[in-house]
Amino acid sequence: MYLGLDLGTTGLKAVLIDGERRLLAEATAPLSVSRPHPGWSEQDPAAWIRAAETVLTALAAERDLSALRGIGLSGQMHGAVLLDAADAVLRPCILWNDTRAHGEAAEMDADPQFRAVTGNIVFPGFTAPKLRWVAHAEPRVFASVAKILLPKDYLRLWLTGEHVAEMSDAAGTSWLDTGRRLWDESLLAATGLSAGQLPRLVEGSDVSGHLRPALAGRLGMPADIPVAGGGGDNAATGVGMGVVRAGQAFVSLGTSGVLFAANDAYAPAPETAVHTFCHALPDMWHQMGVILSATDALNWYAGLVGEDAARLATSLGPLRAPGETLFLPYLGGERTPLNDAAIRGAFLGLAHATDRAAAARAVMEGVTFAFCDCRDALAATGTRIDGLIATGGGARSDYWLAAIATALDCPVTLPVAGEFGAAYGAALLGLMAAEDVGAEIAEPPATARIIAPEASFTDAFRAGHARYRKARTAIQGVT
Structure with a gap:
């Protein structure tokens, strides 16, 4: 058996698979987020x-669990776990969706070496x-920092006693240095x-350490189990969905939205606001267009009109051509391609004929057009997308899915029901x-089925x- 742990923002998920990659068992535990000030987001x-x-x-x-042979880790990115020389946590982890450092980020982004190297x-x-x-606001904490870990790598420290990232x-x-795959001094x-x-850095499929004997004994696991990067x-979701070769991609319709494409070469284009990252496998990279409100936009609208989002x-x-009503899904700013934390959403083209269903279609079309922006940003880097696999709650x-397939002029594959997400990839x-x-x-x-573009609406x-x-x-600068 092989264990995957995915440390999310709202919960930790574990899955067990066998050597044939079949799901054997899963378990979850909830997590909460602390927001002590506006724009702050932290966890202990x-x-x-x-x-x-x-x-x-x-x-x-x-x-x-005595048959366990390997462990993999996945998790929320960008968080800052600060440790002292004894590996004690110095302050709560500052999470990926924390915006307090927007001024510092702008200052650093103005230094051309950051975009050039990363x-x-x-x-x-x-x-x-x-x-x-932290250096500006909490200088005593900053002076005590001996190690900085990403969230899942703090779990690794607990599992193995090793300070490792991938x-x-x-x-x-x-x-x-994303092209050379090493820290830049x-x-x-x-x-x-x-x-x-x-x-220390390793590749995602490499051994990063081994399970501590005391922990293994307490949980009934074999000693010295390898823990992957x-x-x-x-x-990790890309690995779980099999998106590991150039041309393969997935579209995630979760709270936020991601258009993720695998690459076999490094092709950065920071001016597009596309994320160009190393993949979890050696000699592979991936690029992501990220939109901040996907199903979140539909959930917002459903709450506004007192309706159930899933029912809407x-x-x-069946699919219709876009109507006159237009929705811009910038409820909390936007990443790709705008990199604009201040922009806000809007309805345009409202008329007496705009009923609840027409507005719901406009919301879903607006998110779809945001994915079109991501596609165009990815294309500007030379990244190709031969087909998309759909994941996330919106894929129901x-x-x-028909709107996305038609607007992006790309078939969308809906997988059979099952677990193919980050924990499975781990x-x-x-x-x-x-x-x-x-x-x-x-x-x-x-594949459960393939949703083809509807040529009559292209x-x-x-x-x-x-x-x-x-x-x-x-609306930029107005909202």
Whole structure:
């Protein structure tokens, strides 16, 4: 058996798979987020350990873990876990969705070496600006920092006693030379840090350490189990979905939205606001267009009109051409392609004929057009997309998938029901590390059906996206 642990923002998920990559068992434990001030988002790393104890105890009650052969890790990216020389946590972890360091991020992004070396904009949620904020606001804490870990790598420290990170997660710190896959000392120096304060780097499918004997004995696991490097949550999902070769991609319709494409070469283009990161496998990279409100936008609208979001999404009937009503889904700013934390959403073209269903379609079309922006940004880097696999809660809506397939002019594959997300990808990486195998075992899931573009609406969606781009430009600086 092989274990995958995915440390999310709202919960920790564990899955067990066998050597044939079949799901055997799973368990989850909830997590909460602390928001002590506007724009702040924090978690206590001790809560992650308690959650890990909970899910591992639950799995041990369901399965004999003495057959376990490998462990893989995945998790939320960009967080800053600050440790002293005794590995004690100095302050709560500052999470990926914390925006307090927006000023520091802008200052760092104005230094051309950051984009040149990392291949990315320095976004406020990335790790490096958080450390600069700590240096300014909490100088005593900053002076005591001996090690900086990403969230899943704090779990690794608990599992193995090792300070280790892997390439896909490290690429979201603003300290990694993403092309050369190593820490850059000049970027660290610009943040007032040294290479000794960061963990050792490995590839996601490599062994990063071994399970501590005391922990193994307590949980009924074999001693010395290898723990793989693992991956950031989206990279691990890419492994779980089999998106590990150039041309393969997935679209995630979760609270936020991701258009994720695998690459076999490094092709940064930070001016597009595309994330260019290392993949969780050697000699692979990936790029992501990220939108901040996907199903979140539909949930907002459903709450506004007192309707159930799932019922709205599944009751719209067959695909229609976009109407006059247009929705811009910038409820909390936008990343790709705008990199604008201040922009806000809008309805345009409202009329007496705009009823609840028409507005719901406009919301889903607006998110779809935001994915078109991501596609265009990815294309500007030379990245190709031959087909898309759909994942996330929004993928339950046939209307939404048909709109995406038609607007992006690309078939969308809906996989059979099952677990193919970050925890599953982490388990596959654990299998790779334990058995010394590679990307050949990361295969796309079986297909339930394929949603093809509706050719009769292609021109209408192209025109709708053109209107969307004009509207986006018009509201910047106004909202």
